[in-house]
Amino acid sequence: MAADGRDGGDGTVAAAGGEGDAGRPPQRPKFLDVSPAGLTGARQKGGWRGWLRGGTYVLLWYGSIMMGFFSLYCPFLPLLLVSRPLYRRATEVVFTMWESYAVALMEVVFGVKFFLSGDVIRPGERSILLLNHRNRLDWNYFWGALAHGTSPPAHNLKIVLKSGIRKFPGLGWIMQMACYLYIHRRWEEDQRLMNNVLDYFRDIDHTFQVLLFPEGTNLTPETQKKSEEFARKVGLPPLTHLLHPRTTGFVYLVEKLRSGGQLDAVYDVSVAYPRTLPVTELDVLRGVVPEEVHFHIKRHPANTLPGTAEGLRGWLNGVWGEKDQLLRTTLQQGHFPGAGAAAPQPPVTASYLAVLFWTPLTIGVAYLVWSWWVVRWWCLLHTIFFTIISFTTDGIQHFEVWLHKRHKAAIKKGQ
Secondary structure (H helix, E strand, O other): OOOOOOOOOOOEEOOOOOOOHHHOOOOOOOOOOOOHHHHHHHHOOOHHHHHHHHHHHHHHHHHHHHHHHHHHHHHHOOHHHHOHHHHHHHHHHHHHHHHHHHHHHHHHHOOOEEEEEEEOEOOOOOEEEEEOOOOOOHHHHHHHHHHHHEOOOOOOEEEEEEHHHHHOOOHHHHHHHOOOEEEOOOHHHHHHHHHHHHHHHHHOOOOOEEEEOOOOOOOOHHHHHHHHHHHHHHOOOOOOOOOOOOHHHHHHHHHHHHHOOOOOEEEEEEEEOOOOOOOOHHHHHOOOOOOEEEEEEEEEEHHHOOOOHHHHHHHHHHHHHHHHHHHHHHHHHOOOOOOOOOOOEOOOHHHHHHHHHHHHHHHHHHHHHHHOHHHHHHHHHHHHHHHHHHHHOOOHHHHHHHHHHHHHHHHHHHO
16 A cells, blocks of 8 residues: 555555654654653643643544434444344444544544555455554554555454443443454453354354454553563563563464454554653543554464464464564664655545544534433433443343344244
């Protein structure tokens, strides 16, 4: 994919480099500093202008989620009982549309520049995407990688998330409807829940991609210390820019998807923030965002992966060792190796269309909520419904799976 977002013809993505704001060369760290002192400078950059921009971004970002949930997603609920294929398609298309808006806000409001290098993500493949977890916001910036690094520009991503996120108003509810993979970090229970969803996707011949953070948590001084202790205990080489990956979930996903004929490739995706590094959600509210986000994508065909669980564990640890060296070089030179000449990815057409669609929708629905009691009751009832679902069950996606199993059993009984 060339710098204008088009496929370069060789299955690669052009990327990285360029000058800083107003022609100034960007100031880049020469090493990774995860200490609190190393983050103080970034957190002080906001100022009142940062708070204003951050507040605007969060208001539009979260407002679009809530207003989109009430106006677009809630009307889809009856489709669960009428046509599950249509329900699945509708919820996923709307979520993909919203992802474009999230990327547009980053590029338009904050001027974030995305740099991509390596392979193109093929949305027609059933795949696993492995991403290092540098901060608590990686998943949000990853929408930029999908917007600019997918050819054709379409995908159907499912993120493996902590179960508690399903309770988060709006976003967690929408991700339930989009059939994301929530986990409790209790392996037997998590395996059962993921089996249900992945078997459902197999039965309906669904094409999707799974985003997995093998490290399990983001890089902090505390998690880095624990990772180093673990490495010494099991005899693994130390990592500087990463945490050692947890291999159980990765091995399970590869074996599960491969056994069901649902795996075409594994993508190793590396993310780096060579300049400003946000750490938490509060940093975004302060207007502390990265000027640049760099992604490097490497595709591994499924038939090149080891055939045993032990082999897969060794493979993942090897990939993480290579990624650590890659990030070391990237932070020193400011871009991924071999990607220093290209310009940042320009906003795609879908981003502009998303702004024209989601901004008026957000403002319009918010006005209706404020001015019309019918809409307020609609929002209140669905808030109560999803709060009960989220706190008493594992999510509405498992009700969808249960309906499918019941229908499947009825057909089998009728035969």
